[in-house]
Amino acid sequence: MITGALRQTGRLFTLAAEVARAIFRRPFQFREFVEQFWFVAGVTILPAALVSIPFGAVIALQVGSLTQQLGAQSFTGGASVLAVVQQASPLIVALLIAGAGGSAICADLGSRKIREELDAMEVMGISPVQRLVVPRVLATMAVAVLLNGLVSVVGTLGGYFFNVILQDGTPGAYLSSFSALAQPADLYISELKALVFGFIAGIVAAYRGLNPRGGPKGVGDAVNQSVVITFLLLFFVNMVMTALYLRIVPPKGG
Amino acid sequence: MGIEVVVEGLTKSFGKQRIWQDVSLTLPAGEVSVMLGPSGTGKTVFLKSLIGLLKPDEGSVLINGVDMVNSPERDIYETRKLFGLMFQDGALFGSMSLFDNIAFPLREHTRKKESEIRRIVMERIEIVGLLGAEGKLPGEISGGMRKRAGLARALVLDPQIILCDEPDSGLDPVRTAYLSQLLIDLNAQLDATMLIVTHNLDIAATVPDNMGMLFRRELVTFGPREVLLTSEEPVVSQFLDGRREGPIGMSEEKDAATLAAEAGIARAAAPPRSIVPQLEPSPGLPPRRAVARRRERVLRMIDQLPSAARTAILRTYAQDAEAPTLPMPAAGSGA
Numbered sequence A: 001m002i003t004g005a006l007r008q009t010g011r012l013f014t015l016a017a018e019v020a021r022a023i024f025r026r027p028f029q030f031r032e033f034v035e036q037f038w039f040v041a042g043v044t045i046l047p048a049a050l051v052s053i054p055f056g057a058v059i060a061l062q063v064g065s066l067t068q069q070l071g072a073q074s075f076t077g078g079a080s081v082l083a084v085v086q087q088a089s090p091l092i093v094a095l096l097i098a099g100a101g102g103s104a105i106c107a108d109l110g111s112r113k114i115r116e117e118l119d120a121m122e123v124m125g126i127s128p129v130q131r132l133v134v135p136r137v138l139a140t141m142a143v144a145v146l147l148n149g150l151v152s153v154v155g156t157l158g159g160y161f162f163n164v165i166l167q168d169g170t171p172g173a174y175l176s177s178f179s180a181l182a183q184p185a186d187l188y189i190s191e192l193k194a195l196v197f198g199f200i201a202g203i204v205a206a207y208r209g210l211n212p213r214g215g216p217k218g219v220g221d222a223v224n225q226s227v228v229i230t231f232l233l234l235f236f237v238n239m240v241m242t243a244l245y246l247r248i249v250p251p252k253g254g
Numbered sequence B: 001m002g003i004e005v006v007v008e009g010l011t012k013s014f015g016k017q018r019i020w021q022d023v024s025l026t027l028p029a030g031e032v033s034v035m036l037g038p039s040g041t042g043k044t045v046f047l048k049s050l051i052g053l054l055k056p057d058e059g060s061v062l063i064n065g066v067d068m069v070n071s072p073e074r075d076i077y078e079t080r081k082l083f084g085l086m087f088q089d090g091a092l093f094g095s096m097s098l099f100d101n102i103a104f105p106l107r108e109h110t111r112k113k114e115s116e117i118r119r120i121v122m123e124r125i126e127i128v129g130l131l132g133a134e135g136k137l138p139g140e141i142s143g144g145m146r147k148r149a150g151l152a153r154a155l156v157l158d159p160q161i162i163l164c165d166e167p168d169s170g171l172d173p174v175r176t177a178y179l180s181q182l183l184i185d186l187n188a189q190l191d192a193t194m195l196i197v198t199h200n201l202d203i204a205a206t207v208p209d210n211m212g213m214l215f216r217r218e219l220v221t222f223g224p225r226e227v228l229l230t231s232e233e234p235v236v237s238q239f240l241d242g243r244r245e246g247p248i249g250m251s252e253e254k255d256a257a258t259l260a261a262e263a264g265i266a267r268a269a270a271p272p273r274s275i276v277p278q279l280e281p282s283p284g285l286p287p288r289r290a291v292a293r294r295r296e297r298v299l300r301m302i303d304q305l306p307s308a309a310r311t312a313i314l315r316t317y318a319q320d321a322e323a324p325t326l327p328m329p330a331a332g333s334g335a
Helices: A002-022 A030-070 A073-114 A117-123 A128-166 A171-181 A184-210 A215-248 B043-050 B073-080 B098-109 B114-127 B143-155 B173-190 B201-206 B225-229 B234-241 B256-264 B289-300 B307-319
Strands: B005-014 B017-027 B032-036 B058-063 B083-086 B161-165 B193-197 B210-215 B218-224
Touching: A002 A128, A002 A184, A030 A073, A030 A128, A073 A117, A073 A128, A073 A171, A073 A184, A073 A215, A117 A128, A117 B073, A117 B083, A128 A171, A128 A184, A184 A215, B005 B043, B017 B043, B017 B058, B017 B210, B032 B043, B032 B173, B032 B201, B043 B161, B043 B193, B083 B143, B098 B114, B098 B143, B114 B143, B143 B161, B143 B173, B161 B173, B173 B193, B173 B201, B210 B225, B210 B234, B218 B225, B218 B234, B218 B307, B225 B234, B225 B307, B289 B307
Parallel strands: B017 B218, B032 B193, B032 B210, B083 B161, B161 B193
Antiparallel strands: B005 B017, B005 B058, B210 B218
């Protein structure tokens, strides 16, 4: 049981290392990358935007209500923006990429595997990792980074709207507290998180897709597992990265 | 000229289940070999091990100095370009048309112009008789057509080693006969080393230069076709005659009690097997260069062969210096 879990983990990391190496191996599959990028972006943009508005609102309302009770209402803007940019946005992006893009990637690779298409490719001397997995992982990473920008903006706007219109906050206080607390490093860590989460989502989807267990039902199970495993890893890695960030980067307001 | 494939001490298990062990054989360069075996004896696993798709537990597969079991990944990928593998059900890419499927290896591995690719692909499509179907998706054609398209794809890079996984399954007897002829013609044209995995007796009787058989987790025998065709080994003769009596049971092996019960029943003497002549390339094609090489090779090892096989081989070569094997009347042979 434990060795089984360790073996799976080891294989996952092996695939990650293989992908990292194959990224730099010629020829780069540019066409496949563009197609996959287009596909992943297509299935994630709209839901991401739609999720980020209420998410930004919820955070603004919650933080606003707390700060009001503490008498620190003028800091609502800074606090809610930081929460959206640093935490909510990369997670929303990663969940959508894993749920919408990753599951499709996993199902695609899995069905190719059971139809022996991947074996056929290997027999032709073409590495499926280089030909199929690398473009997909790069696509999820690129979409994650770009989508993270979109979600941050939309989430922040949503937060602003709810704070200013619904909670009678003042635009001036919102913006000034934002510039008092936030710094460029917050944006960098946000994008770095999105990049890492995109990588994880892509790798886990590819790993489960390349190793389905027995037949079409196995592919279904693999898709299911890939989404669950990605979520678990995301929240864990997010915790580690957040803890490191808070240790390493000095807070601006302090 | 094809490339010799040297297999030594190959052993493969899945978990605790041993598939076969200590398989050693040499596929002579440019010759056609057939691996026989009842269903479920790991013939396909053997094929996939040769090309490095599955990792055997022990042993080596040497091709041009590269060990397909233990060499670095990069060498294995490079060596695989010498191979053409025809999968059991074609293993075509479902999202591509037949044309794109067959053109795929060319587009990936060569820098040929699209017009050049078109010429080569259409030529191969014509060889396997799929003209007119090149625009179809794999899901839209029959299993036999998929198989032939898979063969065409395996052929576009002019492979030195061609592996066929049950080329006959899903084909009617007439198409199987055409396919047998096609394989021999390909050998004449490409002079590639070929290994065909099958349990079709017609292919086994007419196509190969060499034959082997896998049974009970072992290689029963491998050598010139006459060795297997004249063999008195119970497994081999049961298989070649397609009888129920013998060591092969419904689930691979029979238990001792059933065997003993069978031994009590006097079995009707099977008619002696006749060796059917091997197929010749179609008229207009060059002669198979492997024939002369094989003749030399077989005559050199003739002293080590069983006497029945020896007589058969000597009779063949004595009767006709040019004949590949016994030029016996084909009438009544059933092939």
